[in-house]
Amino acid sequence: MIKEALQYIVGMGKAEIHKENGQSYSDKKLHLIEEPTAGPFIVHTLSGLVDYVSSGVDKSDKMIVHVVSPTEVRVESPLNRDRVRDYYVNAEALIPEFRFDRWYDTEDFNIKLQSCFVKSEDRDIMLKVVGNITEDQVKTVSDDGVSQAVVAKVGVASVGNVEVPNPVSLAPYRTFVEVEQPQSDFIFRMQSGPRCALFEADGGAWKNEAIDNIKNYLEAALAKEINSKHITIIA
Incomplete structure (x- = not known):
């Protein structure tokens, strides 16, 4: 304990600077007193x-x-x-929050389309499809991996096969409201439930x-x- 105390007292002395190989060294650790900076x-x-x-x-x-x-x-x-x-x-x-790559039921998806996306032709087409699905289970009439066709209302009292638009060009609210919202392509898919989802398909180019x-x-x-x-x- 006495040895440690003596080493501590010695260490409190003035730092000595030594030159070696063109560089400066101190025999004690020095702490910089930094200028104050503003926080935002x-x-x-x-x-x-x-x-x-x-x-x-x-x-x-x-x-x-x-x-x-x-x-x-x-x-x-x-x-x-x-x-x-x-x-x-x-x-x-x-x-506003919209989670891509997540499945929504048709009611939530309808609300999200209207509240989280700029009005456009493709958005309005999607609203018509989603709002007119007639069955609890989406009947996929055809699906080639790119486009789907489902059973939906096509008139006042009739149903028919309706093609699900894909890809769709949409402009979600993803940046400051003072600037134009970037428009990009999305993959629109539906499945039984019925449920709907959007998947980003532009590789993040919208950010630039x-x-x-x-x-x-x-x-x-x-x-x-x-x-x-x-x-x-x-x-």
Whole structure:
């Protein structure tokens, strides 16, 4: 115990710097006292982010607007002396929930189509098919692995074979509401229950389009700040 105490006291002494092979070494561990950095507050719209940057409320010579993803944009500072950044604002999109690759019953699927997708021709065709299924069990009249035909109402008092559209081109709400929602292809399938599901079929290309849409929106909304070289937009 005495030996350990003495070693501790010796260790509290001033650090000594030694030169070896052109490099500097310390005989004690040194801890950097870092500059304080700002933490972000959260907004949920691009217009809120634009209002913040335009207001100049937190004066800064330079800001970086980083489009991280279709649902997140950050406003941050250049690196300081410690090679870290201030984070002023995080914009996080609020989007309705729709789970692709999941089977929904026809009532839930109908509601999701109307509340989570932009109105389009393919969406309206799907609503007509889903809303007119007549049996508890989907009768697959034909299925070649790409398109299906099921029994559905085709008139006021008649039923018939209706082809299920596939693939379908839809624009779900997947990014900030201020920008155009990317449209992409989906595989639409039905099975007994009856149940319906959508499967993404564009390899995630919509994400790049959404990021470009966000960047274009910000470049237009913050043109004055960009021209004055007050901000830089990275996407």
